[in-house]
Amino acid sequence: MKRKSIDIPSCDNCKNSKDFFCNLSEPEKQIISEKKGDNFYKKGQVIFYEGNHANGLFCLYDGKVKLTKLGKDGKEQIIRFSKDGDILGYRSLLSNEPYHATATAMEDSYICTISKEKFLTVIEDNPKLSFKVIQLLSKDLKGAEQHLIDVAQKSVKERIAESLLLLQTTFGYLADNRTINIQMSRSEIADMAGTTTESTIRTLAQLNEKNIIELNGKNIVINDMKELIKCSNSYD
Amino acid sequence: MKRKSIDIPSCDNCKNSKDFFCNLSEPEKQIISEKKGDNFYKKGQVIFYEGNHANGLFCLYDGKVKLTKLGKDGKEQIIRFSKDGDILGYRSLLSNEPYHATATAMEDSYICTISKEKFLTVIEDNPKLSFKVIQLLSKDLKGAEQHLIDVAQKSVKERIAESLLLLQTTFGYLADNRTINIQMSRSEIADMAGTTTESTIRTLAQLNEKNIIELNGKNIVINDMKELIKCSNSYD
DNA sequence: ATTAAAATATGATTCAAATCATTTTGAAAC
DNA sequence: GTTTCAAAATGATTTGAATCATATTTTAAT
Numbered sequence: 001m002k003r004k005s006i007d008i009p010s011c012d013n014c015k016n017s018k019d020f021f022c023n024l025s026e027p028e029k030q031i032i033s034e035k036k037g038d039n040f041y042k043k044g045q046v047i048f049y050e051g052n053h054a055n056g057l058f059c060l061y062d063g064k065v066k067l068t069k070l071g072k073d074g075k076e077q078i079i080r081f082s083k084d085g086d087i088l089g090y091r092s093l094l095s096n097e098p099y100h101a102t103a104t105a106m107e108d109s110y111i112c113t114i115s116k117e118k119f120l121t122v123i124e125d126n127p128k129l130s131f132k133v134i135q136l137l138s139k140d141l142k143g144a145e146q147h148l149i150d151v152a153q154k155s156v157k158e159r160i161a162e163s164l165l166l167l168q169t170t171f172g173y174l175a176d177n178r179t180i181n182i183q184m185s186r187s188e189i190a191d192m193a194g195t196t197t198e199s200t201i202r203t204l205a206q207l208n209e210k211n212i213i214e215l216n217g218k219n220i221v222i223n224d225m226k227e228l229i230k231c232s233n234s235y236d
Numbered sequence: 237m238k239r240k241s242i243d244i245p246s247c248d249n250c251k252n253s254k255d256f257f258c259n260l261s262e263p264e265k266q267i268i269s270e271k272k273g274d275n276f277y278k279k280g281q282v283i284f285y286e287g288n289h290a291n292g293l294f295c296l297y298d299g300k301v302k303l304t305k306l307g308k309d310g311k312e313q314i315i316r317f318s319k320d321g322d323i324l325g326y327r328s329l330l331s332n333e334p335y336h337a338t339a340t341a342m343e344d345s346y347i348c349t350i351s352k353e354k355f356l357t358v359i360e361d362n363p364k365l366s367f368k369v370i371q372l373l374s375k376d377l378k379g380a381e382q383h384l385i386d387v388a389q390k391s392v393k394e395r396i397a398e399s400l401l402l403l404q405t406t407f408g409y410l411a412d413n414r415t416i417n418i419q420m421s422r423s424e425i426a427d428m429a430g431t432t433t434e435s436t437i438r439t440l441a442q443l444n445e446k447n448i449i450e451l452n453g454k455n456i457v458i459n460d461m462k463e464l465i466k467c468s469n470s471y472d
Numbered sequence: 473a474t475t476a477a478a479a480t481a482t483g484a485t486t487c488a489a490a491t492c493a494t495t496t497t498g499a500a501a502c
Numbered sequence: 503g504t505t506t507c508a509a510a511a512t513g514a515t516t517t518g519a520a521t522c523a524t525a526t527t528t529t530a531a532t
Contacts (some may be wrong), residue, residue, distance in 0.1 A: 018491085025520095050336075052336065054310055058510075067447060068284060069381060071385040071386075071388065071389040071390075072385075072389040072390055072394075072469055073389075075389055077384065077385045077388055077389065079381050079384065079385075082335065091374050091377065094367075094370055094371075095371065095375075096372065098243030100378065100381070100510060101381075124363070127360070127366060130363060130366040130367070131330075131366070133370055134330055134366065134369055134370060135330075135331065137370065137373035137374060137377060138327050138330065138331045138373060138460055139331075140377055141327065141373060141377045141380060142336065144377060144380040144381050144384060145315050145336070145337075147379050147384055148313065148380060148383055148384040148387060149305055149307040149313045149315075150309075151384060151387050151388045151430075152307065152313055152387045153307040153308040153309075153311055153430070154307075154308055154314065155518075155519090156518075156519065158308075181245045185478095185479065185480090186479075186480065186481095187478095187479075187480095193388070194384075194387075195389030195519075195520085196519075196520060196521080197480085198480095198481085198482085198519090198520080198521085199518095201479095201480060201481060202481085202482085202519095203484085205482095206482080208341065219526085233308055318498065346527095391488075391489090392488075421508095421509070421510090422510065422511095423509075423510095423511075427510060431489075431490085431491075432490060432491080433509085433510080434489090434490080434491085434492095434510095434511085435488090435489060435490075435511085437511060437512085438489095438511090438512085441511080441512095453498085
């Protein structure tokens with residue numbers, strides 16, 4: 001396998017420097033940047049596994065990652081996504097527990113690793129960073145709660161629509177402003193919506209037939225956003 | 237209605253002082269204690285509503301509280317419980333958002349209120365308190381994720397069993413060491429497990445028939461913990 | 473280009489659980 | 503104690519979606 005060249009900039013020159021580490025001082029940025037690991041993960045490769053010892057923080061420079069947990073009978077449930085500028089594994093580091101989920105690259109991704117020690121050192125003396133963590137956890141919790149309610153109460157169709165909306169919100173559109181900027185298998189969408197692959201296929205086909213969406217292989221175009229929101233039975 | 241007498245001690249004499257506020261200095265405890273409101277909520281009364289302006293932190297001195305969110309068609313979903321020593325509403329204060337859920341007293345409860353300003357003042361200069369918040373959010377997130385997976389993947393029977401286990405873990409037993417220390421309607425258990433009241437009743441009756449549990453009105457005795465865990469299809 | 477495996481698609485069948493309907497019991501208010 | 507209403511219980515029916523089976527298409531490896 002031919003390794004992709006890795007040219008991730010240092011933290012102060014990072015394109016995502018307005019994200020999680022935005023409040024870091026220059027010396028702090030240097031601490032982090034100095035020994036960071038620059039990594040490339042090919043689509044489908046696993047960054048860390050649920051249950052494994054948490055030894056580092058991951059910062060997603062470029063790419064897309066899904067976080068999944070194993071449930072009953074080895075079935076996967078997607079609990080969250082990460083995009084450019086997001087950090088992964090922070091929760092386990094802070095609670096000194098194994099990784100809570102498996103992180104998998106959904107496309108070729110560039111990811112920096114920061115050692116646990118450096119991360120904990122910096123956060124210990126930076127209340128703003130602590131606050132950033134609180135904000136992140138808060139957001140993740142809000143998302144998990146909403147997801148719980150959707151799975152508990154909504155029909156499969158509503159959940160598929162909800163899933164498409166979440167994908168669009170998280171990753172945006174391609175340049176055409178209509179195609180969701182992520183390619184996922186039907187099985188993955190199912191793992192997100194908490195249903196089976198077959199039901200996912202059928203429901204997508206129905207939405208396609210009604211021209212609410214348009215399926216081009218793994219690309220999904222949203223033709224009628226209003227109607228899709230209606231199908232999702234969302235009100236917020 | 238006859239008001240119950242309220243004799244909640246100050247924070248440094250609180251029976252729960254080993255919980256959230258355990259790392260507060262004496263001066264900080266005084267700041268909090270000085271203007272705290274002592275409140276009594278009768279079983280069934282609402283402490284705060286989802287969507288309302290978040291103006292204070294609540295600290296549960298004695299009692300039991302359920303946190304619920306409204307879902308589709310006005311249906312309720314229980315997302316969490318709080319017991320003695322837990323704080324409520326902290327997330328909304330920190331993210332400067334309305335309350336994320338409705339908090340309802342599940343039995344007569346004594347609750348202290350702390351103003352938003354005081355709370356934010358104290359947390360601003362206390363990294364240990366920030367860390368405590370991080371731990372709390374982390375724990376809540378872990379619970380929400382597990383709940384999501386259960387609802388997505390498990391059968392109603394498994395979810396009911398899981399719910400009983402969670403109640404026992406959260407609130408413990410009565411003095412007999414067999415009766416779960418909380419009384420809930422069948423409808424509330426349903427709101428927790430993400431199913432209907434009828435299915436809840438039927439499933440409880442089945443577990444009762446197999447002598448895994450014993451139903452005495454709203455009291456639930458766990459006769460065979462091992463078998464109940466087996467029914468829940470849990471492995472951790 | 474070929475092959476094998478995985479993903480997608482579709483139809484048929486089954487089934488868990490929701491919904492609907494009714495009766496019984498328990499709790500709260502007076 | 504009585505009355506009313508809500509909760510619990512139970513039976514019947516319906517339904518959404520899972521499961522099973524098979525065919526087709528796509529993808530990845532060689």
